[in-house]
Structure formats: structure tokens, C-alpha cells
Amino acid sequence: MPRLSRRAFSALAVAFGLCGARGARASAGDDTAGPFEVVLESNRRVVMRDGVRLATDVYRPARNGQPAAGGFPAILERTPYGRNVTYFRDVTAANPVPRTRAEVAAYYVRRGYVVVLQDCRGRHDSEGEFVKYLNEGADGFDTCRWLVAQPWSNGAFGTMGLSYAAHTQVALGCLNPPGLKAMYVDCGGFSNAYQGGIRQGGAFELKQVTWAYDLGLESTARQRDPRRLAALKAVDLKAWFAHMPWRRGHSPLSLIPEYEDYVYEQWEHGRFDAYWQQLGIYAAGYYGQFADAAMVHLSGWYDAYARTATENYLGLSGRKRAPVRLIMGPWTHGARSATHAGDIDLGPGSTLDADGGDIFARRLEWFDRHLKGTSGSGTPEPPVRLFVMGGGSGRRLADGRLDHGGRWRSESDWPIPDRRLTPYYLLAGGRLSREAPTGTHAPRRYDFDPRHPVPTMGGTITSGEPLMRGGGYDQREGPQFYGSRAPYAAVSARPDVLVFQSEPLADDLEVTGAIEARLWISSDAGDTDFTIKLIDVYPPSEDYPQGFALNLTDGILRCRYRDSWESPTLMTPGRVYPITVTAFPTSNTFVRGHRIRLDVSSSNFPHFDVNPNTGAPEGRGLTQRIARNSVYLDAGRPSHVRLPVIPRRA
Numbered sequence: 001m002p003r004l005s006r007r008a009f010s011a012l013a014v015a016f017g018l019c020g021a022r023g024a025r026a027s028a029g030d031d032t033a034g035p036f037e038v039v040l041e042s043n044r045r046v047v048m049r050d051g052v053r054l055a056t057d058v059y060r061p062a063r064n065g066q067p068a069a070g071g072f073p074a075i076l077e078r079t080p081y082g083r084n085v086t087y088f089r090d091v092t093a094a095n096p097v098p099r100t101r102a103e104v105a106a107y108y109v110r111r112g113y114v115v116v117l118q119d120c121r122g123r124h125d126s127e128g129e130f131v132k133y134l135n136e137g138a139d140g141f142d143t144c145r146w147l148v149a150q151p152w153s154n155g156a157f158g159t160m161g162l163s164y165a166a167h168t169q170v171a172l173g174c175l176n177p178p179g180l181k182a183m184y185v186d187c188g189g190f191s192n193a194y195q196g197g198i199r200q201g202g203a204f205e206l207k208q209v210t211w212a213y214d215l216g217l218e219s220t221a222r223q224r225d226p227r228r229l230a231a232l233k234a235v236d237l238k239a240w241f242a243h244m245p246w247r248r249g250h251s252p253l254s255l256i257p258e259y260e261d262y263v264y265e266q267w268e269h270g271r272f273d274a275y276w277q278q279l280g281i282y283a284a285g286y287y288g289q290f291a292d293a294a295m296v297h298l299s300g301w302y303d304a305y306a307r308t309a310t311e312n313y314l315g316l317s318g319r320k321r322a323p324v325r326l327i328m329g330p331w332t333h334g335a336r337s338a339t340h341a342g343d344i345d346l347g348p349g350s351t352l353d354a355d356g357g358d359i360f361a362r363r364l365e366w367f368d369r370h371l372k373g374t375s376g377s378g379t380p381e382p383p384v385r386l387f388v389m390g391g392g393s394g395r396r397l398a399d400g401r402l403d404h405g406g407r408w409r410s411e412s413d414w415p416i417p418d419r420r421l422t423p424y425y426l427l428a429g430g431r432l433s434r435e436a437p438t439g440t441h442a443p444r445r446y447d448f449d450p451r452h453p454v455p456t457m458g459g460t461i462t463s464g465e466p467l468m469r470g471g472g473y474d475q476r477e478g479p480q481f482y483g484s485r486a487p488y489a490a491v492s493a494r495p496d497v498l499v500f501q502s503e504p505l506a507d508d509l510e511v512t513g514a515i516e517a518r519l520w521i522s523s524d525a526g527d528t529d530f531t532i533k534l535i536d537v538y539p540p541s542e543d544y545p546q547g548f549a550l551n552l553t554d555g556i557l558r559c560r561y562r563d564s565w566e567s568p569t570l571m572t573p574g575r576v577y578p579i580t581v582t583a584f585p586t587s588n589t590f591v592r593g594h595r596i597r598l599d600v601s602s603s604n605f606p607h608f609d610v611n612p613n614t615g616a617p618e619g620r621g622l623t624q625r626i627a628r629n630s631v632y633l634d635a636g637r638p639s640h641v642r643l644p645v646i647p648r649r650a
Contacts, residue, residue: 036061036068038109040102043125046118048142055125056143057083059105059115060152071154073181073371074114074147077161078140078168080215082124083117089162089334092358093351096337099360107360113367114152118143120168122220130219132212132262133167133193137279140172148179158182158293158367162334163462166305167280170312173293174279174286181322182370183295184363187303187334187462191311193281194272194565197304201581202558202565203529203608204267204618206241207304209253211463212263213237216256231255238482241467241606245622267609267619270558272565287315294322294370296362298352300331301389301553302341302470304462306584310514313414317383322370326414327352328386328587330406332470333462342458342471344404344550345397350387355408382410388510389552390536390589396543404472404550406589415513419644424502424596426519426631426639432500432598436638443630446496446601448528450610450624453603454497455483458551460584467606475535475549475599483605490549491599498631501537501597505590512587513644515553517598520578520637525627526570526615527560529602532581532641536588537595549597555583556608560615570615576632598641602629 039062045053061068081087083101090099099107105115121139122130148155157179159169166188173183190197198205213235216222222229232255240252253260269275277285295316299309306328313326329352332341336352336359339345352359368374385408392405411417424432428441455477461470467482475491477484492499517532532555538548560568562579571577590596603610609619613627631639 036110036112038062038106039067046143046146048139052121052128054118054121056116056118059109061109061112072112072114072152073154074116074157075108075367076116076147076157076159077165078118078120079161079165080120080123083119091337093337093353108364111364116147133280134278136168136171137175140168141175141177144172144177144180155179156181156371158371160184160363162186163188170283171280173291174283176289176291180291180293182367183293184366185295186298188305189308189312190281190283191308192284194276196307198266201556202561203556206606206609207463208263208266210467212253212259216259219256222256228255237467247622264619270618271568283312284315287319290316292320292322296325296327296366298327300329301586302332302460304333304460306460310414310585325381326384330387330389340401342473343401344472345401346389346404346406350406384411384414386411386587388512388587388589390591394538394541402548416646419513419646421642422645423640423642426500426633428633430500432502432596437633437635440634443632444498445628445630446498448496448602448627448629450612453483453605453610454601455481456604456607457481459554459607461607472550475551496601498600499597501595504593504595506592508592509590510646511643512646514585515583517581517641518578519581519639520576520632522574522576522630523571523627524573525613526573527611528613528627528629529556529558529611530579530581531556531601531604532583533599534583535597535599536590537597539593552588553583553586554604555581556604557581558611600631
């Protein structure tokens with residue numbers, strides 16, 4: 001993630017009028033100026049229950065260079081990325097230059113808020129050992145308790161933050177801290193990390209490796225050891241991923257053993273037990289006691305936390321008196337001011353900014369309403385606001401992206417109440433149809449070779465560089481997709497991908513919601529994976545002579561978990577089993593003339609770890625074998641995908 005050094009930040013802080021000394025005066029006079037000036041209390045040490053001190057910056061309203069008297073509502077953000085480091089996502093559609101943290105804080109302070117920014121435990125200037133996710137609930141609660149006891153606090157505060165800073169929000173919200181009245185949860189806040197963010201369908205998300213490597217580069221221990229830092233920078237992630245499987249002590253994270261330890265703990269912990277029900281990664285287990293605060297859960301269809309956002313909305317909206325809102329855009333992780341997602345363009349109206357204001361203004365309105373009691377615009381806000389993708393011209397735009405288009409719409413709830421869960425059956429000959437199969441048919445078979453997995457080509461991915469990136473792409477191998485091989489054919493040409501597609505549609509068809517496939521399968525291995533991918537198939541055109549197969553969402557199931565997440569069991573080779581594969585939610589209009597396609601395979605790498613097909617303990621299997629996998633398509637075993645179809649509305 002691009003960031004500023006402390007020296008660069010200090011220079012900007014001085015230029016902006018935010019010296020580290022208490023009482024330093026901030027410059028006014030820009031377009032965000034309000035009635036208050038800004039003073040910064042830099043690097044305050046907030047003591048946790050175990051004595052660890054966390055570095056905290058407090059930005060306060062001021063007049064004439066001195067902190068203003070009285071109590072104010074506060075806004076808290078806790079982050080591992082640096083409390084004084086510029087985030088590349090702190091942008092708007094109108095201004096793509098990221099705001100510094102001082103500028104972000106000043107935007108709210110000038111309008112009568114105290115802004116508190118804190119480094120998470122073991123990160124940047126904070127003491128203690130960083131263990132990803134698992135300290136954030138208790139540390140967040142202790143910080144909240146400290147916050148409301150300060151003389152500048154009026155006893156009420158809200159939380160904000162993107163990605164990991166969204167995880168920290170939800171973690172502390174699980175403990176219902178005193179004074180928490182409003183939350184703006186942006187692309188994160190695990191509902192259940194076992195099913196989205198760390199694992200999914202029993203498989204392990206390898207973004208945990210790439211994230212740990214990137215963050216380990218800037219860990220305090222590495223920064224103090226130039227030799228080890230240089231060795232870590234020399235690690236070739238692409239080469240390491242080409243030579244999996246690994247083992248502890250012999251991985252790209254071996255030079256940062258404290259990070260390798262937590263990654264392997266997540267990887268090897270396959271079954272859903274008490275480990276996955278810990279505070280910080282399992283909000284679903286805390287919904288009953290969760291803070292009754294006004295909440296916005298914001299995400300995108302190509303975000304790694306699309307399932308998290310929709311599940312948190314569903315789990316909390318019916319339990320709380322305070323308003324709970326869901327906003328789902330078409331973007332990738334945190335890219336709420338971009339009009340594109342991968343190689344598709346969604347149109348100038350697709351950004352969050354275009355649908356009612358940029359992220360800074362929208363958070364301000366939310367906090368004003370729920371921390372200060374202002375009435376806002378006076379117009380009731382819909383519980384659910386979502387962007388339905390599709391309906392564009394299908395032309396190639398000047399920047400090379402496909403014009404996929406879409407539109408915003410309000411809904412009364414999620415899932416959409418009038419959706420119709422409609423089965424589309426996988427039929428012989430590669431057809432996908434509303435008509436169920438009749439009679440008996442031979443199963444479709446393929447060999448799954450873990451040494452040649454299907455490359456990841458977009459999807460719900462974050463933190464995957466340089467190996468993978470999220471978004472929508474034509475499903476054709478190419479040099480931009482790690483693991484692709486020349487001559488870069490369409491993925492549909494691979495012998496280990498089963499393709500099922502509808503006839504060209506006679507009318508537009510909207511699909512909005514979670515996607516689920518019920519498959520009857522067998523394998524000659526005791527364990528293997530099955531994957532699904534929902535695709536919008538554009539017909540050939542002048543700009544795209546071979547058409548454009550646009551990925552919408554995907555899912556995976558490790559078959560040892562087919563019956564139970566808590567008690568996995570291996571399969572009997574050759575025996576037929578029904579399995580359910582769940583994909584993340586999406587929203588798309590399949591335009592007349594397009595086809596609906598479902599791809600079935602057994603890998604999606606490097607998004608997920610590759611099943612060695614041996615049944616070995618997860619994260620520890622060092623040998624691999626080819627699995628002969630089958631999908632059944634007959635009347636007694638009617639494999640199908642259930643699509644949440646939205647009726648046409650007047």
C-alpha cells in the first residue's frame with residue numbers, strides 16, 4: 001500500500017499546521033474550514049489492561065491556537081497501517097490525490113469532533129506483539145473506555161475506517177463499549193472469517209500470505225535489522241507460489257516468523273471450532289450483545305467482504321433499535337470512487353460520490369445525525385442501497401475497458417424480499433436450463449491436477465498483489481493472470497473446467513443476492529475441491545470478436561466439509577455425494593442476447609490454496625496427486641445453481 005514516511009508526514013503536518021506539540025495551531029481557509037481550528041496531541045500512550053501502551057494521536061477542536069473548552073463527540077479509527085500514514089484510498093472522485101491523515105482528521109475536527117487515530121498493538125509506534133485480528137476487540141474496548149473518560153469527551157463517539165480498520169470497529173462493537181453511538185464500517189468487519197476473509201468453503205485464502213509479507217516488511221523488528229530486511233525484500237513471491245506446497249520454516253514468510261506463525265495457525269486450523277469463534281473474527285456469535293449503534297455496512301460486489309457486509313446487515317438490522325444500513329456498490333476493495341472494477345467500466349454514476357456524496361461527506365452526515373442529533377436532509381434513508389451492474393453498451397471504451405454499466409436502486413431489506421430463488425439445471429451437452437433433466441445421462445468427468453490449477457482471473461480479492469487482483473475480467477488466460485500459460489486460451493477451453501450456459505436470453509434478467517449450487521459429485525480421491533463461477537457471456541461484437549465472458553462471483557467447497565464444518569470426513573472414492581457450493585452475493589442484469597454461464601472446476605489459484613487430493617492435514621500436505629472428478633446431471637441427481645431472480649418492476 002502506498003504510504004508516506006514519517007519524515008514526509010512531518011513535513012506535511014508542519015505545512016498543514018499540525019505540529020506534534022500540544023496546542024499547535026492548524027491552518028484554516030481551505031474549502032473544508034468550519035468554526036474550529038485544529039490542535040494535535042501526538043503520540044499519546046493509551047494503556048491497555050495488560051499494561052501495553054498504544055500510540056494514539058488526538059486531534060481536537062481549537063480556538064486561537066488553544067483547545068476549545070467543553071466536551072465534544074469523538075470519532076475513533078484504529079489501524080495497523082499507521083495512524084499518521086496517508087492511505088491511497090482516502091480519495092474522492094473529484095480529487096484522486098489521497099488526503100493525509102491530518103487532512104482527514106481536520107475535516108471532522110473543524111466541524112466539532114475530536115478525532116482519535118491509533119496504531120494497533122505491535123504496529124508502528126505501539127507496543128506489544130501483533131497477532132492479526134485477535135487483539136482488536138479487547139484493545140478497542142479499552143481504548144473506548146479511555147476515550148469517554150477524557151475531559152474533552154462528551155461521552156459519545158463513533159467509529160470509522162476501511163478494511164482492517166473496519167475489522168477493528170466490529171471487533172470492539174461486539175463488546176458493546178460505553179459511549180459507542182455510530183459506526184461507518186467500510187469494506188470489512190468479519191461476520192465469520194471462516195467463510196470469508198481467511199477461509200471460504202473450507203479452503204484457505206492465500207491473500208493472508210501476501211498481506212503478511214507486505215506488512216512484515218515494515219514491522220518494527222525488520223526495520224531495526226537491515227540485513228534481515230534486505231533478505232526479506234529479496235524474496236520472490238511469484239517463485240515461491242510456483243513451488244508450493246510449503247512447510248513452516250520454509251515459506252516466503254520464514255524471515256518474519258511471528259507473521260508466519262499466525263498465518264500457519266489460520267491455514268492449519270481447518271475445522272470450525274472455538275478458534276474461529278474468537279472475538280475479532282466472528283461477529284455472528286456476538287450479534288445479541290453487539291452495540292446498539294447506528295451502523296452503515298458498506299462494501300462492493302467485487303470486494304473480499306461482500307458476504308461480510310450483507311451478513312452483518314442481516315444479523316444486526318433485526319436485533320437493534322438504532323438504524324442499520326447496507327450499501328453495496330460495484331467496486332473492488334475500497335475503490336468506492338472509481339468507475340471501473342478490473343477490465344469493466346460501470347459508468348460515471350457508479351461511484352459512491354455520484355450516489356449522494358463522497359465518503360468524507362457521507363460519514364460526516366451520518367455522525368452529525370447520530371452523534372449530534374441533526375436531522376440531515378430530512379428524507380428517510382432506505383435501509384438498503386445497491387448498484388445493479390449491467391445494461392451498458394458493451395463497447396470497448398477509450399481506456400480499453402468494456403462498458404458494462406449499471407444503476408443504483410433502493411430496497412426495503414436484504415435479501416431482497418421479492419426475489420425468486422430459481423434453479424438453473426446443468427444438463428448434458430453443456431446446457432444451463434430452467435428445465436430439469438430427465439432420464440439418465442453419463443456424468444461429466446475431468447482430471448484435476450493440483451500442479452496445474454485454474455488461474456485466478458479477478459473476483460472478490462484484495463491484498464493479493466503481485467499475484468492477483470480483484471474485479472471483472474474476460475475469462476481468458478493471459479500474462480496478467482498469475483499461473484496462465486501460452487497460448488493463453490479461454491478458460492472454457494481447459495479440460496478441467498466444465499462449462500454450462502443458457503441459450504441467448506430473450507429478455508433482460510436481473511440476478512441479485514447470494515449464489516448457491518447444489519451438485520452431485522464423485523471423485524477417485526478421498527478429498528478434493530469443487531469450484532463454481534457465475535459468468536455473464538457477451539456475444540461476439542465488433543469490439544470483442546470472441547465475445548466477453550465476465551466473471552460475476554465465485555465459490556469453493558473442500559469436500560471433506562461437505563456435511564459438517566466442525567467434523568470433516570473424507571469421501572469414499574467413487575461414491576456419489578450431494579454438495580452445496582456457496583458463492584458471494586452479486587447483482588447483475590443479464591441483458592437480452594447474453595447468456596448465463598456456470599463454470600465448474602476444482603481450483604482457483606492463487607485466490608485459494610490448492611487441494612493436494614490426498615486428504616492430508618491442511619497446510620501440511622507435501623505430496624500431490626491427480627483426482628478424477630465427476631459431476632452428475634441426471635433426473636435422480638439434478639445438479640443445479642439457484643439464482644435469486646428479481647421480478648421485473650413497473
